[in-house]
Amino acid sequence: MAKVFIIGVTGGVGHRLAPMLIEAGHEVAGLYRKPEQKADLENEGVRPVSGDLMDMNADDMADAIRGSDIVVFSAGAAGSGKERTSKIDGQGPVKLIQACQKLGTKRVYLVSAFPEAGRGGEPNEGFEHYMRVKKQADVALVQSGLDWVILRPGTLQHEDGDGKVSLGLAVPYGNVARGNVARVLAELIGQPSIKHELIELTDGDTPVSEAVSALTR
Ligand SMILES: NC(=O)c1ccc[n+]([C@@H]2O[C@H](COP(=O)([O-])OP(=O)(O)OC[C@H]3O[C@@H](n4cnc5c(N)ncnc54)[C@H](OP(=O)(O)O)[C@@H]3O)[C@@H](O)[C@H]2O)c1
Numbered sequence: 778m779a780k781v782f783i784i785g786v787t788g789g790v791g792h793r794l795a796p797m798l799i800e801a802g803h804e805v806a807g808l809y810r811k812p813e814q815k816a817d818l819e820n821e822g823v824r825p826v827s828g829d830l831m832d833m834n835a836d837d838m839a840d841a842i843r844g845s846d847i848v849v850f851s852a853g854a855a856g857s858g859k860e861r862t863s864k865i866d867g868q869g870p871v872k873l874i875q876a877c878q879k880l881g882t883k884r885v886y887l888v889s890a891f892p893e894a895g896r897g898g899e900p901n902e903g904f905e906h907y908m909r910v911k912k913q914a915d916v917a918l919v920q921s922g923l924d925w926v927i928l929r930p931g932t933l934q935h936e937d938g939d940g941k942v943s944l945g946l947a948v949p950y951g952n953v954a955r956g957n958v959a960r961v962l963a964e965l966i967g968q969p970s971i972k973h974e975l976i977e978l979t980d981g982d983t984p985v986s987e988a989v990s991a992l993t994r
Contacts, residue, residue: 782845783807785852786823787814789935790888793959795823801967808841830865835875842876847966851888859906867910874921883924886962889915891931891977893950924972926965930958931979943981944988951979964989
């Protein structure tokens with residue numbers, strides 16, 4: 778049993794991940810920024826911690842995650858502009874890395890983006906910026922000295938999914954249900970020997986537990 782902190786716990790992936798982790802016996806806490814979210818989180822068994830990634834510095838982040846064994850970063854600006862994308866998707870993970878280094882918290886799971894996302898369409902500066910900052914966050918985590926896993930899902934769908942995925946160091950691009958992203962994160966958290974891996978994920982044919990176990994070296 779571990780203490781897991783989810784940044785993005787109210788999001789499409791995060792709100793599906795929290796109950797899976799609680800069901801697996803973990804204690805779950807998570808960051809929220811809207812007062813009305815607090816009671817819902819408590820009702821779901823999540824310890825709510827208030828904070829806005831737009832304002833938080835690394836010390837604020839350390840205060841938020843203090844006592845956690847594992848942190849999941851699945852927050853995102855969701856196309857709300859370049860400044861918010863830089864601060865949330867880009868600087869958010871960097872502040873988290875600094876907080877983890879300060880506290881000695883080793884295990885970090887970062888939801889990043891699939892390299893082929895958005896290829897083949899009309900160039901869009903906002904999306905290109907998103908992909909750049911996602912990559913910068915990946916680089917910062919890889920160089921952090923922490924026990925990281927970077928998950929690169931394909932295009933997210935608002936579904937729970939059927940628990941079957943395509944998962945590996947490189948897989949063909951496709952869509953993935955947010956529920957399947959959550960299942961993979963929960964399974965990865967249950968298998969701590971899988972670390973220092975950049976993993977691509979789409980919906981597929983392999984049950985999540987089998988797909989994650991196949992990553993063990
Ligand atoms: N969309 C795609 O196709 C796609 C593909 C690959 C990867 N991703 C990445 O996958 C991750 C999860 O996506 P998702 O669909 O679950 O995201 P989502 O539903 O848009 O949720 C985003 C989460 O981030 C939180 N957040 C946003 N701004 C914040 C702030 N200033 N301070 C604190 N928290 C803040 C949101 O909180 P509120 O509830 O307060 O808004 C929410 O919990 C993101 O990192 C995203 O970039 C997305």
